[in-house]
Amino acid sequence: MTPARFADRVAGMKSDREVYSALRILSDAEAIEDTRTRRDCVVRWIASPEQVQELAADGNGREAHTGRLARGPEGQLGEGSTLAEPSHLWPVLAGLARASAGGERRLLRLSRREVARWAGGSFAAARRTLDALQLAGLLGWRDDGERSGYVPVQPDLPISELPVDWERLASRRGLELRKLRRMERYAYQGGCRRRYLLRYFGEDFGRWRCGGCDRCA
Numbered sequence: 759m760t761p762a763r764f765a766d767r768v769a770g771m772k773s774d775r776e777v778y779s780a781l782r783i784l785s786d787a788e789a790i791e792d793t794r795t796r797r798d799c800v801v802r803w804i805a806s807p808e809q810v811q812e813l814a815a816d817g818n819g820r821e822a823h824t825g826r827l828a829r830g831p832e833g834q835l836g837e838g839s840t841l842a843e844p845s846h847l848w849p850v851l852a853g854l855a856r857a858s859a860g861g862e863r864r865l866l867r868l869s870r871r872e873v874a875r876w877a878g879g880s881f882a883a884a885r886r887t888l889d890a891l892q893l894a895g896l897l898g899w900r901d902d903g904e905r906s907g908y909v910p911v912q913p914d915l916p917i918s919e920l921p922v923d924w925e926r927l928a929s930r931r932g933l934e935l936r937k938l939r940r941m942e943r944y945a946y947q948g949g950c951r952r953r954y955l956l957r958y959f960g961e962d963f964g965r966w967r968c969g970g971c972d973r974c975a
């Protein structure tokens with residue numbers, strides 16, 4: 759059954775997007791398993807090849823910096839937050855740059871497995887990084903959820919015992935919504951893209967500008 763048809767049959771469900779959200783929550787909690795773990799995701803660059811190459815190259819020289827970011831900003835990301843990991847940002851960016859010949863190939867179809875490897879093995883982590891890069895206006899991406907199938911990991915488990923931490927989910931949702939609104943403000947203010955990305959990961963650079971991105975140039 760497709761998510762759209764499923765949504766039609768469930769009272770109170772407004773669209774198939776809610777089905778996708780639910781599937782995402784359940785698979786993040788490892789309550790359900792995607793039967794097509796090898797399926798693809800599609801990435802389209804918005805950044806120019808020059809920007810892609812510059813950002814990826816910059817990441818390589820930023821080991822110390824990303825290490826510092828990875829330790830987490832003070833108080834901004836609460837415990838249990840599942841926002842993108844700072845340490846995943848540059849490896850994913852560098853992987854995308856490599857796979858696209860430095861941004862020359864504008865549209866990429868990538869196996870989720872490969873993208874997951876860049877983010878330390880988990881596609882859930884890679885997805886959050888892709889979302890951050892998308893919000894930064896560097897790329898657009900989607901995965902092919904429509905063609906996948908999901909099965910419960912433990913078919914006999916009652917719903918009340920699903921390994922989903924509902925309270926944490928609710929507080930995470932609030933946190934991510936606040937974060938999203940803040941990111942939207944940055945995205946529309948037209949400031950430096952690199953500062954904006956770092957800011958997403960909790961590092962405050964004040965009015966610093968990198969001088970290299972399209973917004974700064």
Ligand SMILES: [Zn+2]
Nearest residue numbers: 950968971974
């Ligand atoms: Zn800049």
